[in-house]
Amino acid sequence: MKRSIIKFLTDFGPLLIFFIIYYNSGKNLRVAIPPLIIATILAVIIVWFVEKKIPYVPLLGGILISFFGGLTIYFDNPIFIYMKPTIINILFGIALFFGKFFSNEPVLKKILGKSIKLNDQGWKVLNVRWMYFFFCLAIINELVWRTQSEEFWVNFKVWGLLPITFVFAVFQVNIINKYKLDEQEFKINNK
Numbered sequence: 610m611k612r613s614i615i616k617f618l619t620d621f622g623p624l625l626i627f628f629i630i631y632y633n634s635g636k637n638l639r640v641a642i643p644p645l646i647i648a649t650i651l652a653v654i655i656v657w658f659v660e661k662k663i664p665y666v667p668l669l670g671g672i673l674i675s676f677f678g679g680l681t682i683y684f685d686n687p688i689f690i691y692m693k694p695t696i697i698n699i700l701f702g703i704a705l706f707f708g709k710f711f712s713n714e715p716v717l718k719k720i721l722g723k724s725i726k727l728n729d730q731g732w733k734v735l736n737v738r739w740m741y742f743f744f745c746l747a748i749i750n751e752l753v754w755r756t757q758s759e760e761f762w763v764n765f766k767v768w769g770l771l772p773i774t775f776v777f778a779v780f781q782v783n784i785i786n787k788y789k790l791d792e793q794e795f796k797i798n799n800k
Contacts, residue, residue, distance in 0.1 A: 702743035731788020
């Protein structure tokens, strides 16, 4: 229970801090980005202390937030922070696509294989679905920041992308149930 609370806080705390400071500063990205960077770095450090390792996704997110946030502040141009979700989602989609060429198993299986027990076909289907999903998120982010106001983009990033991802994940339950291995099959497949 304690670990799940810490995970929730480290996953969503920096984003919440960014959102609160953005609105309390008169909707100023330059003021909201430094606390976002600091909170993200602290979240990665906390994960390291709790888990004794840093998962790739939070590490990559922390690096990209620091990099693009820093560019936004240095050049005084919000385009860099607007593009960060696009680039992250494209990188995730590419990793899922090209992962099959460098390994005999889908990337998602390497990441989630210990917590979700699926047969090989299930992992392939799930991998492809998440790959397309990440590419779609990149396109949606591009459409939003290029056609809407900064405030709309901030709200969409905080209150739009997370629910979209959650709903998509819920829709994957049918695939997980369809291709789920029972305990005996899982032990046989992982010998």
